[in-house]
Amino acid sequence: MTVKVVLAGCGNMGYAMLAGWLKSGRLQPAETFVIEPNEELRARAQKLGSAVGGDASDIPAGTTPKLVVLAVKPQVIRDVTAAYKNLGDGETTFVSVAAGTPIATFEEILGSKTPIIRVMPNTPAAIGKGMMVSCANGNVSTETSAFVEKLLAASGAVATVDDERQMDAVTAVSGSGPAYIFHFIECLTAAAEQAGLPKETAKLLAMQTVYGAASxxxxxxxEPGTLRQQVTSPKGTTAAALAVLMGNDRLKTLVGEAVEAARRRSIELGK
Incomplete structure (x- = not known):
């Protein structure tokens, strides 16, 4: 069985994606090869049945994978990508999950004819509940796009954007978004404790309420607005709380400012 996918980087996101591919049956272990310099991270990929190596030179000679998935931090993406330059301008499609790194950077390193797909996942991908958004250059075939979408779907919902500039907004909303929700759970838990509930009960109520409402x-x-209205009785407890959150568009303004700050930072990281 030939190697279809080389995964460069097996940290939390890389490992979550790999586990999803294999668990769903979208790939067989023998179709994957993982490059990971960290011995401990490399070992856990090996336990899933993947062949592994410490760097790109460990890939068997003559291997032309369908995909090279770059699952590394933006700070090292240039150096890591350069190690696969021999596969550029060819049949191999490169898929990057590095935040803020534009397609042009990969074309500069790998060659302008290289098929490249930029993906923004988020951490719920680790449990198959992620949001995966992709953007491709003009070199990617329809068949490969479908194959990549199938792999991404193992980790959650999938969407595409045609204008790469929108990826900064994607990063700010779904890429960084889980942290906003986690903080809201923290705040709701703290408020519940302040209202007199025991710590564990407060935590359970906050987490399950957010989970249930999102589900x-x-x-x-x-629409979410309609669901909100259905919970809100005139002059009731929910209405009293929403008067605080929605008064003067308080929460809407704060969330908008947060997303804009993240979007601007994504743009800065891409320079």
Whole structure:
């Protein structure tokens, strides 16, 4: 069985993606080769059945993978990508999950004819509940796009954007978004404790409420605004709370400012 996918980097995101591919049956272990310099991280990939190596030179000679997935930090993406330059301008498609790194950077390193797909995942991909957004250059074939979408779907929902400039907004909303939700859970837990609930009860109520509300919003045919209205009785407890959150567009303004700050930072990282 030939290697279809080389995964460069097996940290939290890389490992989550690999585990999803194999668990779903979208790839067989023998179709994967993992490059990871860290021995401990390399060992866990090997436990999944993947062949492994410490650097790109360990890939068997003559191997032409369908994909090279670059799952490394933006700070090292240039050096890591350069190690695969011999596969540039060819049949191999490069898929990057490095935040803020534009397609032009990979074309500069690998060659302008290289098929490149830029992906922004998020951490819920680790449990198959992620949001995966991709953007491709004009060299990527329809067949390869479908193959990549199939792999990404093992980690959650998949969307595409045609204008790469929108990836900065994607990063700010779904890439960084889980942290916003985690902080909201922290705040709701703290508020519950302040209201007199025991710590563990407060934590359970906060987490399950966010989880349940998000699940209902995802599964319902109603818009989130309509679901909000359905919970809100006139002059009731929910209305009293929403008067604080929604008064003067307080929460809407704060979230907008947060997303804009993340979007600007994404642009800076891409320079």
């Amino acid at each position: 209902l919003a995802a599964e319902s045919d109603e």
